[in-house]
Amino acid sequence: MRRELWKGNEAIAEAAIRAGCRFYFGYPITPQSEIPEYMAAHLPERGGVFPQAESEISAINMVYGAAGAGARVMTSSSSPGVSLKQEGISFIVGAELPAVIVNVMRSGPGLGGIQPAQGDYFQATRGGGNGDYHHLVLAPNSIQEAVDLMQLAFELADKYRNPVMILADGMIGQMMEPVEWKKAEITEARVYPEWATTGRGGRENHRIVNSLYIESEIMEAHVHHLFSKYKAMEENEVLYEESGIEDAEVVLVAYGVPARIADKAVELLKEEGIKAGLFRPITLWPYPKKRLNDIASLDHVKNFVVVELSMGQMLEDVQLSVNGKKPVHFHGRPGGAIPSPGEVKDAVKKFIGRES
Amino acid sequence: MSKIVYTRSKGLTDVETHYCPGCTHGIIHKLVAETMVELDIVEDTIGVCPVGCSVFAYKYFACDMQEAAHGRAPAVATGIKRVHPDKPVFTYQGDGDLVSIGMGEIIHAAARGEKITVIFVNNAIYGMTGGQMAPTTLVGQKTTTSPFGRDAALTGNPIRMCEMIATLDGAAFVERVTVTDSKSLLRAKRAIKRAFELQQQNAGFTFVEVLSTCPTNWGINPRQALTWLNENMIPVYPLGNFKDVKVDKA
Structure with a gap:
């Protein structure tokens, strides 16, 4: 099969589009800015939309809304920006929404530097926001693998109704490598999940996307439910x-x-x-x-x-x-x-x- | 035989609300619900409720609902609207949520001209957390975090959202109303309906600020609260239409 030379960030964006992602919300930050740039240039011609957000916080909450409305949706950022998204990621987990978050890691703490680093491992794997939770974290070691993992990330997000993070370092984002597009592009319209808020349209009951459970017994049961999904991930998704x-x-x-x-x-x-x-x-x-x-x-x-x-x-x-x-x-x-x-x-x- | 002259709006679910006695949230819920029924959009609309007193509003509106993080309802609504551009989308936010922690989200949603309707309930205080100072708290007003009255030198002055949002090109409709008597209530209903209609016409961002009471945290009874609102809030937050892009200015 034909191999093409791609820059990592652009390949990640293209792979997301090929995986059927038509909604992207993001904010510029080095070393991942080629992802929003690529989305801005190419999503419109593929029937998608990228309204640039005013902040990382806003971007992840747009992801929440779009995911809750049933869309295949993604955001991306780099370390300090991903810290800002953690509130939203916790809410996405709590409301059981599928979404993909790409972190092209730079160094820290604080503003740190813009060179490749892996200092966000704890944040990614321990649940960087508030509460008891996990999400899948996929770590590619090449641009080819980043591309291959992108479709899997969206599939796993849907399968578990839980966000999936692609944890890449700045080198993956910035270097160029040959890429082979192994999977056919998903172009068919998305079938909205049966829990999504799409407007009732004759349904008997309204649907609610929510992470608030004010009664402790119900909240405890909800956390146990989330952890039953994590157990299934531990049994089935280790790579x-x-x-x-x-x-x-x-x-x-x-x-x-x-x-x-x-x-x-x-x-x-x-x-x-x-x-x-x-x-x-x-x-x-x-x-x-x-x-x-x-x-x-x-x-x-x-x-x-x-x-x-x-x-x-x-x-x-x-x-x-x-x-x-x-x-x-x-x-x-x-x-x-x-x-x-x-x-x-x-x-x-x-x-x-x-x-x- | 008795005749039924009034029933609960079909835009609301058959659930008891948690709002305090004398609070005007119930009336404002009703106006939004009636608007959805009259425009026949209960089956299409997706609402977003925030953190604050209306945190449980997802249980009360009969349309599909999403619960948002504190202040983020306009961003959540943006995500929903971009996925379903043909569906009416609204947020229902209080002043702590919208003016304080969510100031960035509301201003940029307006600036982008997001085709959503924002119902902004301004009662000049944080209700759900027990009566703390809000950005909309009046100078001199006592709250649990301004126990000697809001001191402008220490914490600044009230923010007027309608006036600010009306300056943005993305805003199509901006109006401030209240619900302290039947006349003002009818005017509020007209504004809310107009906002939803303009959204349906893709006119742009639509914003209705409703001055509301909080007898519990203001520490006065409901009747006194209505009077206090009229006498103290309206001079700071004047009622009226600040923008309507479809009205012929000539």
């Missing part, structure tokens, strides 16, 4: 990739673009006779805990090294998964710095006592 685990003495764990750096580090380690493997979670929530725990049980696996563009956030999920069975080490670079494969290789060698 990961691994290589070289079968004889690895050290397993590197990384997601997103750092996983590609770690992959190269594994190659360098092997060249020096060190048996290394790579484990790459694709869903950050639900986290592939079970598989990682199984790997930790393998006799030949002696050490784990987590590599992140942060001070160690996914590290905690690796520690929880490994559950003390083997040592878990960490090499991270925050603030927009990116480690080289050689730097990661040297760090791994130091951790496992194989410094030359």
